[in-house]
Amino acid sequence: MRVLADTNLFIKFSRRLPLPKAVEQTLADPKTERCLSPVSVIELFRLWQNGQVPDNPDTWLDLALPSWRVLPVTAAIARQSVLFDWSHKDSADRLLAATAYVEDVELWHTDVTLKKLRGFPGRYFVNVTA
Amino acid sequence: MSIPTRAGGLQLSRASKSDVALRLPPQSKGAKRKGRSSSLNAEQVLGKVLPMKSISVPIGKARTNLCDLVEQAKAGVQVTITTHGRPAAVLGPVPAPSAPWRVEKADDPSRYGDLQKPVLEPWP
Numbered sequence: 001m002r003v004l005a006d007t008n009l010f011i012k013f014s015r016r017l018p019l020p021k022a023v024e025q026t027l028a029d030p031k032t033e034r035c036l037s038p039v040s041v042i043e044l045f046r047l048w049q050n051g052q053v054p055d056n057p058d059t060w061l062d063l064a065l066p067s068w069r070v071l072p073v074t075a076a077i078a079r080q081s082v083l084f085d086w087s088h089k090d091s092a093d094r095l096l097a098a099t100a101y102v103e104d105v106e107l108w109h110t111d112v113t114l115k116k117l118r119g120f121p122g123r124y125f126v127n128v129t130a
Numbered sequence: 131m132s133i134p135t136r137a138g139g140l141q142l143s144r145a146s147k148s149d150v151a152l153r154l155p156p157q158s159k160g161a162k163r164k165g166r167s168s169s170l171n172a173e174q175v176l177g178k179v180l181p182m183k184s185i186s187v188p189i190g191k192a193r194t195n196l197c198d199l200v201e202q203a204k205a206g207v208q209v210t211i212t213t214h215g216r217p218a219a220v221l222g223p224v225p226a227p228s229a230p231w232r233v234e235k236a237d238d239p240s241r242y243g244d245l246q247k248p249v250l251e252p253w254p
Contacts, residue, residue: 008245016236030227043249052243060233067230089253111246127246130239 001026002033004071004100006109007040007092008127011053014064018128023108035105036068039095076102086117097122184208189218 003026005013012019013027026032044061047053073095080098081091088094093114100107101120109115110127185207192199192211199209199221209221 011242011245013230013232015233017239017242028230028232030229034230046249047243047245047247050243050247050249052245052247054237054241063231067228090248090250091253092248092250 001029001031002035002105003027004035004037004096004103004105004107005040006096006107006111006114007043007047008110009108009125010036010040010064010068011044011047014060018130020125020128023125034068035071035103036065037071037096037099038073039092039099043092071099071103071105073099074102084117084119086119088113088117184210186210186212186217188215189213192221 005027009019009023009027011017013023019027027034041057041061044053044057048055048057077095077098080101081094084094084097090113093111096107096109097114097117097120099105100122104121107114107120107122108125109122110125112124114122115124183206185202187195187199187209189211192209203209203221203223206223210217211219211221
């Protein structure tokens with residue numbers, strides 16, 4: 001199975017924070033192809049700078065990344081991120097959705113706004129907090 | 131390909147039909163006279179010296195034998211494809227899937243803020 005995790009799921013999985021059971025099991029399965037967008041790396045560091053993530057990602061990101069396939073932001077993805085006909089203005093979400101569309105990989109996310117949007121393969125999960 | 135050893139070197143060379151042939155250097159006269167011989171055969175020595183079996187194939191032969199080479203790569207052989215006698219590409223086994231890295235001890239969720247908070251500038 002091939003899954004593109006959003007930033008929230010990537011961080012929570014890597015740091016063993018609470019996750020929906022299906023996400024936990026699928027991402028932990030060695031047979032799963034775990035995909036990640038470089039946009040999530042931007043978001044991770046910005047979240048750390050803003051105090052939402054406590055530990056400097058430089059202390060663990062390089063350990064985590066070999067378990068993930070990083071899908072580069074190609075010209076096709078950049079183009080598609082602009083051409084979605086939604087009003088959603090979060091550029092990170094648009095790039096993640098475009099990556100899912102162009103790479104034909106399901107975007108697993110916990111974003112209620114993305115949940116309402118169409119035009120890309122996606123699967124919404126309730127954000128487990130405890 | 132020559133691998134230096136105490137015995138004077140192992141040589142890997144391409145044989146006429148097989149992909150790789152192994153030649154051991156001739157034993158010294160002294161060793162023969164005393165009736166000594168190596169307790170390891172050539173394959174055992176090779177297994178100890180090389181971490182992974184590897185072969186070298188010119189691109190023309192690789193093209194005609196690609197299916198066989200892929201089978202060998204799947205079995206763990208590292209196939210170096212050469213152009214004009216120089217290594218150009220390597221065909222090897224796909225690494226077996228392994229469990230992903232995760233922090234050993236779960237973090238305390240209370241140390242984290244809102245991970246879904248937009249962090250990039252919204253489009254105008």
